[in-house]
Amino acid sequence: xxxxxxxxxxxxxxxxxxxxxxxVKPGEVHAIMGPNGSGKSTLAQVLAGRDTYEVTGGEATYExxxxxDMDPEERAREGLFLAFQYPVEIPGVSxxxxxxxxxxxxxxxxxxxxxxxxxxxxxxxxxxxxxEMDESLMNRSVxxxxxxxxxxxxEIFQMAVLQPKLAILDETDSGLDIDALKIVAQGVNKxxxxxxxxxxxxxxxxxxxxxxxxxxxxxxxxxxVKSGGKELALELEDKGYSWIEEKVANA
Amino acid sequence: MTNQExxxxxxxxxxxxxxxxxxxxLGRVRKAALDRFVELGFPTLEDEEWKYTNVxxxxxxxxxxxxxxxxxxxxxxxxxxxxxxEMECSYLVFVNGRFTPELSRIRxxxxxxxxxxxxxxxxxxxxxxxxxxxxxxxxxKQAFVSLNTAFLQDGAFVHLPRRKVMEEPIHLIYVTAPxxxxxxxxxxxxxxxxxxxxxxxxxxxxxxxxxAYFTNSVTEVVASEGAVVDLCKLQRExxxxxxxxxxxxxxxxxxxxxxxxxxxxxxxxxxxxxxVLDAEGIECVLNGLYLAQGTQHIDNHTFxxxxxxxxxxxxxxxxxxSGRSHGVFNGKIMVxxxxxxxxxxxTNKNLLLSEEALVDTKPQLEIYADDVRCTHGATxxxxxxxxxxxxxxxxxxxxxxxxxxxxxxxxxxxxxxxVKPVRTGLECLLMTRxxxxxxxxxxx
Numbered sequence: 001x002x003x004x005x006x007x008x009x010x011x012x013x014x015x016x017x018x019x020x021x022x023x024v025k026p027g028e029v030h031a032i033m034g035p036n037g038s039g040k041s042t043l044a045q046v047l048a049g050r051d052t053y054e055v056t057g058g059e060a061t062y063e064x065x066x067x068x069d070m071d072p073e074e075r076a077r078e079g080l081f082l083a084f085q086y087p088v089e090i091p092g093v094s095x096x097x098x099x100x101x102x103x104x105x106x107x108x109x110x111x112x113x114x115x116x117x118x119x120x121x122x123x124x125x126x127x128x129x130x131x132e133m134d135e136s137l138m139n140r141s142v143x144x145x146x147x148x149x150x151x152x153x154x155e156i157f158q159m160a161v162l163q164p165k166l167a168i169l170d171e172t173d174s175g176l177d178i179d180a181l182k183i184v185a186q187g188v189n190k191x192x193x194x195x196x197x198x199x200x201x202x203x204x205x206x207x208x209x210x211x212x213x214x215x216x217x218x219x220x221x222x223x224x225v226k227s228g229g230k231e232l233a234l235e236l237e238d239k240g241y242s243w244i245e246e247k248v249a250n251a
Numbered sequence: 252m253t254n255q256e257x258x259x260x261x262x263x264x265x266x267x268x269x270x271x272x273x274x275x276x277l278g279r280v281r282k283a284a285l286d287r288f289v290e291l292g293f294p295t296l297e298d299e300e301w302k303y304t305n306v307x308x309x310x311x312x313x314x315x316x317x318x319x320x321x322x323x324x325x326x327x328x329x330x331x332x333x334x335x336x337e338m339e340c341s342y343l344v345f346v347n348g349r350f351t352p353e354l355s356r357i358r359x360x361x362x363x364x365x366x367x368x369x370x371x372x373x374x375x376x377x378x379x380x381x382x383x384x385x386x387x388x389x390x391x392k393q394a395f396v397s398l399n400t401a402f403l404q405d406g407a408f409v410h411l412p413r414r415k416v417m418e419e420p421i422h423l424i425y426v427t428a429p430x431x432x433x434x435x436x437x438x439x440x441x442x443x444x445x446x447x448x449x450x451x452x453x454x455x456x457x458x459x460x461x462x463a464y465f466t467n468s469v470t471e472v473v474a475s476e477g478a479v480v481d482l483c484k485l486q487r488e489x490x491x492x493x494x495x496x497x498x499x500x501x502x503x504x505x506x507x508x509x510x511x512x513x514x515x516x517x518x519x520x521x522x523x524x525x526x527v528l529d530a531e532g533i534e535c536v537l538n539g540l541y542l543a544q545g546t547q548h549i550d551n552h553t554f555x556x557x558x559x560x561x562x563x564x565x566x567x568x569x570x571x572x573s574g575r576s577h578g579v580f581n582g583k584i585m586v587x588x589x590x591x592x593x594x595x596x597x598t599n600k601n602l603l604l605s606e607e608a609l610v611d612t613k614p615q616l617e618i619y620a621d622d623v624r625c626t627h628g629a630t631x632x633x634x635x636x637x638x639x640x641x642x643x644x645x646x647x648x649x650x651x652x653x654x655x656x657x658x659x660x661x662x663x664x665x666x667x668x669x670v671k672p673v674r675t676g677l678e679c680l681l682m683t684r685x686x687x688x689x690x691x692x693x694x695x
Contacts, residue, residue, distance in 0.1 A: 048644050049640075050640055072640060072643040073644075073649065073652075075644075076644055077646045081644075084644075088640075090641065090642070090656070090659065092658070093656070098645055101651065101655075102645035103646070105646040105648065142641075162646070
């Protein structure tokens with residue numbers, strides 16, 4: 001589904017991704033872990049098409065297509081979704097309006113009929129229940145005045161409505177209490193399926209108790225320095241990141 | 252002939268026509284205003300209050316008063332577009348500054364409420380006007396007000412007796428029907444709300460066809476104790492038109508006044524709003540939205556004079572500027588020594604959509620009381636790149652995302668307008684008027 005080869009990216013003069021290699025197959029859940037500043041969020045943003053980062057080398061192929069050649073909206077319409085680490089507040093644009101515009105743009109792109117208002121409304125109501133989001137929130141301006149937890153939940157709600165093929169969750173767990181964490185995990189687990197894939201970017205192992213990954217990667221200084229199964233996350237939880245740092249230093 | 256001489260000669264023509272019909276006090280006021288205009292002359296860029304707005308194009312043109320009071324080709328049905336169709340209300344139509352009864356509709360009014368033309372009121376009951384007319388708008392200080400006062404002929408007169416509540420808004424529609432010559436009109440409105448009364452008035456300025464003309468309007472609002480007045484001004488004139496408008500309000504104890512000023516048209520637009528809060532417990536809201544494109548120039552000057560304690564003012568002006576347009580915001584708030592516990596907040600936000608668009612924003616706070624809460628802030632910026640990326644990451648195309656953000660920026664002000672048909676009408680209008688149009692957001 002996603003194949004990243006030797007991906008390099010910089011912001012300004014600072015190189016952040018220094019050759020990432022990653023292959024994600026349909027049905028898989030990958031966790032990308034690593035200390036702060038290792039490049040996790042940059043990778044997520046680059047994959048979603050944020051142009052503040054300049055890709056300086058390598059490639060990313062998504063379902064056989066050159067991902068890096070697509071505009072952000074085209075990636076979204078092709079089924080890629082990024083749950084933002086810091087969701088943006090957009091006064092004057094309601095979440096439902098945004099979702100309807102986004103969903104119908106994707107449907108049009110895929111040659112499907114646009115959803116009419118009634119069908120759309122029942123869809124969003126169903127998904128709001130799934131992530132236990134107050135319906136009044138989705139009719140309000142996107143994230144405006146939301147608490148941190150409400151913002152994260154809104155990201156998962158949007159993901160549930162848009163039903164992406166590849167979802168990238170950028171530190172969706174940070175700042176969540178355990179109840180909110182469970183709800184987010186439940187939303188993500190509902191999305192799991194044979195033809196979808198999920199990349200969970202996180203600093204902590206905690207979320208992975210609820211979203212059990214198939215593969216865990218450790219990102220350090222812009223490179224994936226270790227990959228393993230779900231037990232790797234537990235090992236990191238136990239030992240912290242310093243042993244990775246030492247390992248890299250000694251290599 | 253200098254321009255002052257031109258207006259003096261136009262004035263004597265008008266005086267001859269009207270000498271018989273007008274009350275003596277008015278004749279004296281008009282003459283004093285003309286004399287003052289001759290002394291003041293048109294403002295220049297040297298004048299601090301006009302340093303960003305060059306009125307030379309107005310000053311050098313010898314405008315004539317339009318005499319035609321029927322707009323050729325204008326039908327009542329066409330007005331529906333301007334009156335926002337379904338709006339259930341009385342409306343007064345003024346063509347070239349003069350009341351046109353054939354195009355107007357005055358519905359049943361509460362007992363004692365007067366809604367009609369100023370010219371009629373001057374002829375029939377001048378005593379009702381004398382205590383207010385030209386008592387508030389400073390024709391001795393502001394040249395455009397003196398000019399308007401000198402040529403004062405017609406406009407709207409709205410009077411609400413004590414405790415009368417107008418449930419429906421009143422719509423005043425000023426149409427300029429160009430006839431090839433450079434026309435000027437000086438609409439003069441007087442709104443008097445007695446103690447505990449309530450009214451909402453909408454002023455719409457529109458043109459028939461593209462033409463260079465000059466509208467110089469003055470509206471005086473007098474709100475007595477506990478009165479509630481909402482005023483909504485929609486400036487939708489031709490992009491060749493010159494438009495100068497002055498709103499002067501005098502508010503009494505516990506009165507509530509809100510002004511919503513929407514400027515969409517005009518080559519050169521200047522709105523002056525002067526509020527005097529000369530009693531305790533007044534609440535005053537000044538909101539404004541200006542959308543300028545091409546080479547339009549839109550200048551909003553507001554002055555809120557907090558003269559007494561325990562008054563609150565809220566001011567929010569937003570501008571969207573594209574092309575080579577120029578926006579000006581000058582918001583002055585004066586808090587006098589006696590105005591303790593004043594609560595004043597002023598905000599001006601500007602969205603610049605092109606490299607060449609320009610805005611000058613100048614918030615001015617002068618505070619002489621020590622126990623007050625006053626804040627002000629001004630921003631000038633481009634579209635938020637992070638917000639754009641967020642929208643695009645959800646599948647919304649770049650242009651749609653841009654227009655969505657611009658629209659959201661502007662509708663914030665529209666949504667504050669208390670008159671629903673105006674609000675919805677403007678929503679639709681905004682779709683076509685903003686730089687990039689998107690589908691109507693109905694239903695969501």
